[in-house]
Amino acid sequence: MFQAFFNGLAGMLSFSRNLDNISDNIANMNTPGFKGKDTFYRSLTSENGALGAQISGNGYRFGDGDIRQTGNAGDLAISGEGFFVLLNDGEVQYTRAGQFQFNDEGILIDSNSGGQVAAVNAKGELVPIDISSYRVLAPTPTTTIDFAGNLSTDMTSHDVAGITVFNGLGESLDLTFKFTNNSAVTAGSWLVDIEDADGNVIHSGEIRFDVDGTPLTDFNTLSFDITDLNGGTDTISVNFGVNGSFADSTSVSGGASSTIQGTVVDGHAISSLTKVSFSSDGTINLEYANGETLDGPNIALATFADQSNLEQVSGSVFRALEGSSRTIGQPGEKGLGTLVAESIELSNVDLSREFADMIIIQRGYQASSRILNVANQLLDQLYENTRSR
Structure with missing residues (x-):
């Protein structure tokens, strides 16, 4: 009978933690690139019988969110598989929330985490995207x-x-x-x-x-x-x-x-950079005051054989667990998606699903608390019987 108290309490604690995740999902329904979380339970048992339940962990829903056009030059969405790669204080991180901007040094950074957006150089190394050397187009003589x-x-x-x-x-x-x-x-x-x-x-x-x-x-x-x-x-x-x-x-x-x-045929004066845009294959397009155009670095994307090996760092930013199998490439190759310029990917949270889960949690919590109430009544009855003797 006493174990019923602990089983009911374990159920109430598990359901309340699940409600925490659901509330977080709903709170981030408008957060770009946010991935909804699912809560998983496991049964606790011993040689003497059942000991209730507890939370075994959380899983992320890595399905795509809707893509919304913003008109902002630094906003990028991925149509298909892949994550943007961020270099943040020596750690490699990943995100689907492409809200980027160039800082004063000409480095493309993530507006939310401050991480540097990565490209892949000729050696296959991840390097920050830096357009500082492209800010001015040097003059070339007519030939x-x-x-x-x-x-x-x-x-x-x-x-x-x-x-x-x-x-x-x-x-x-x-x-x-x-x-x-x-x-x-x-x-x-x-x-x-x-x-x-x-x-x-x-x-x-x-x-x-x-x-x-x-x-x-x-x-x-x-x-x-x-x-x-x-x-x-x-x-x-x-x-x-x-x-x-x-x-x-x-x-x-x-x-x-x-x-x-x-x-x-050729030649131009010194000219300043006037516009930066992105193509679907990740190439940064640079346009200058004299009408000249150049191609800058290419944004890198990463994909994982098992996305369950990603854990949340903060918001829409993830890190890969040790031993994760990762593929790095440019958009449109190696099964990676393409980029959609001036757009962002919205959260993949489905409100109807969250409300349905909330109802289930509420009923489960009520049932667990009812167990405590019934167990308490049985114990009261037991004490009454004892006193009557």
Whole structure:
């Protein structure tokens, strides 16, 4: 009879602890990346019989939560398998709550835990994502200008202005190409003067066209140097196409109109980073003020053969128990999910399930307390019988 007291008390304690987990699930129903917990019981027995029940442990529901678009550049959700990898005070941690931001040092961190979001380097090592070296795009000089279109043989001259090139310091130079028909001296010949913005001729040359109007081999390119304020020089090659091809520059009869235009292939001034975004394969896309784009590091994801080997650190952050089998890769490979930019994964807590579990716990708690009441009544009856003697 006395054991009934302990069995009922054990039931009440177990149910109350289960209610603690349910209350935590409900409290975190709006916490991004939160994974609901289940409580598991086990029976206590001895050689003398049953000793009630106790909590054997908790299990996490690692099913996906709904993905909601936020519009925030640092928010990332995983569509499919995987966890973001965080480096936090020497410990590797994992989360599905992709609420990230770049700190003042240019390192991508988790807004909630402060952990550094990891990438995988060429050696397969986990390293923090750092874009500090990408904040400014260094200048690169122009090396190539391609011309395409027709130089009409019916014209004596034609100017192509507004061609902007860059030297090694990132300084821009506006050039004008002046073409003069020289076919009266040499068949298919055009003289070319290249002038700067002040009208100074910085280079003179000649190009020639074959009888079919396509550029003549050995006369289809020009090369000239530009200088910067420090006296450095950079060489620019000008291409007019190849013999026999009408895809680039030509010189045929076109009346009083020439259509030839020049395209600067490369080179840019120094430029600052203006936008950072993420692609579905985890690549960080960097956009600069001059319109240039670069690909930065790739975000790493981890997946586990047995997710029950994960334990909660805090909130939506987990650590792996020793001996866990882990696979690290980039989104979209090795069975890993893809990233959804400007979105977050919501909690996977199902309120209807929590309410149903609450009803079961309430009934169990009531039944356990009833056991205590009945056992107490039996003992009272026993004492009454004893006193009556």
